Amino acid sequence: MxxxxxxxxxxxxxxxxxxxxxxxxxxxxSASVNSGAARPVASGYxxxxxxxxxxxxxxxxxxxxxxxxxxxxxxxxxxxxxxxxVPAPAPPSPPSPGFPPYQRYESQRSRPSQMNRPAEPLAPEAVTPGEEGDSGDFLLTPPSAPSTPAAPSRPEAAAAPEPLAPEVTTWVATVAADRDYFTAMMARSGPDATGLYFPSYSPELRLPLIGNQITIGRRRHSTGEAPDIDLSRAPEDPGVSHQHAVLVQQPDGGWSVVDQDSTNGTTVNGAADPIQPYLPVPLKEGDRVHVGAWTTITVGRG
Structure with missing residues (x-):
């Protein structure tokens, strides 16, 4: 075989x-291959x-x-x-590198019930119709125990009104070129003011007074030190000192001005005489502080 x-x-x-x-x-x-014997053929079959x-x-x-x-x-x-x-089953192919073999897990989510149960009837007191003007929906409320009559309330003293918080007021300094102050200064200076001209364009500047002190003066280009109100901006006022004056906040929230022994002095509300150096001068809302050749600083509540 x-x-x-x-x-x-x-x-x-x-x-x-x-x-x-x-x-x-x-x-x-080999005999069946190389024998060369002719197969029997009869009648063309x-x-x-x-x-x-x-x-x-x-x-x-x-x-x-x-x-x-x-x-x-x-x-x-x-x-x-x-x-x-029956041919032998082919061997399983090895898993691809880097991928774990797939495992089928049973879903852990809850399944809906296969039994359709009728709804349970609600107690009449558990159904509260909507008020007039509502959409007509009903609210389901649990039955409540019978209420007992409440005790009569005693009159209580009226609650005292809460004290109002103090109003916080922000002061603002408005810096502008004042032609009237420039004309009066030129008349008092005489020949020393020769060559000074009122600027043709000087935009108004509004600065909030934040902090306890606001310095007024011109920037020192050698050191880069600059005051809070820098009057070296164009057009630069040549009559302002580098440390000219200081606005100091008072305990009541107001402000006062203190001259820092400047070269040309500081005046208030168009006065002819400058204020004393290092002596605070209280300011009211709308008061004007004059420094340099034409600069006027008006203080007021913002």
Whole structure:
């Protein structure tokens, strides 16, 4: 007996009787290959030609020569039955690197009930119709226990009104070129003011007074030190000292002005005489502080 490539013992040398696999060329006897004996042919009948044209009754594939089994479905032409050979399952492919094998987990989410139960009737006192003007919906309220009459309330003293917080007022300094102050200063200065001209354009500047002290003067370009109200901006007032004056906040929230012993002095509300150096002068809302050749600083509540 011969052995097919699948390891089955077969009594035939061309096709395996078990699985229908073609025997290897080495298993075919040499006498059947090289004998050269002519097959019997009578009255034009060729058995090989007839077998080759025979279709498989299961899948319709033409039979190759005198093959025992169909090449497609392994139908057994000798026993006229389907083959019982079941090929071994292919080994599982290894998982891709970097990806864990897939695992199926049962969902942990809650599922709806499969039983449709009728709604339970509500007690009449649990249904409260909406008030007039509402949308008409009903509110579900739990039944409440019978209420007991409340004790008569005693008259209480009226609550004292809460004290109002003190109003926070922000003061503002308005810096502008004052032509009237410039004309009066030129008249008092005489020949010393020759060559001074009132600026043709000087935009008004409003600055909030924040903090306890606001310095007035001109920037020192050598050191970069600049006061809070810097009058070195264009047009620069040449009569203002680098440390000219200081606005100081008073305990009542108001402000006063203190001259810092400037070269040309500080005047208030168009006065002819400057104020004393280092002596605070209280200011009221709307008071005007004059410094330099034409600058007037008006203080007031913002």
């Amino acid at each position: 011969s052995t097919c490539p699948n390891g089955h013992q077969s009594g035939t040398d061309d096709w395996c009787e078990v699985c229908g696999h073609r025997m290897s060329a080495s298993a075919v006897p 060729d058995p090989d030609a007839t077998a080759a044209a025979e279709p498989c009754p299961t899948c319709g594939t033409p039979r190759e020569g005198r093959a025992l089994f169909c090449e497609e479905c392994r139908y057994n032409f000798q026993t006229h039955t389907a083959t019982t050979f």
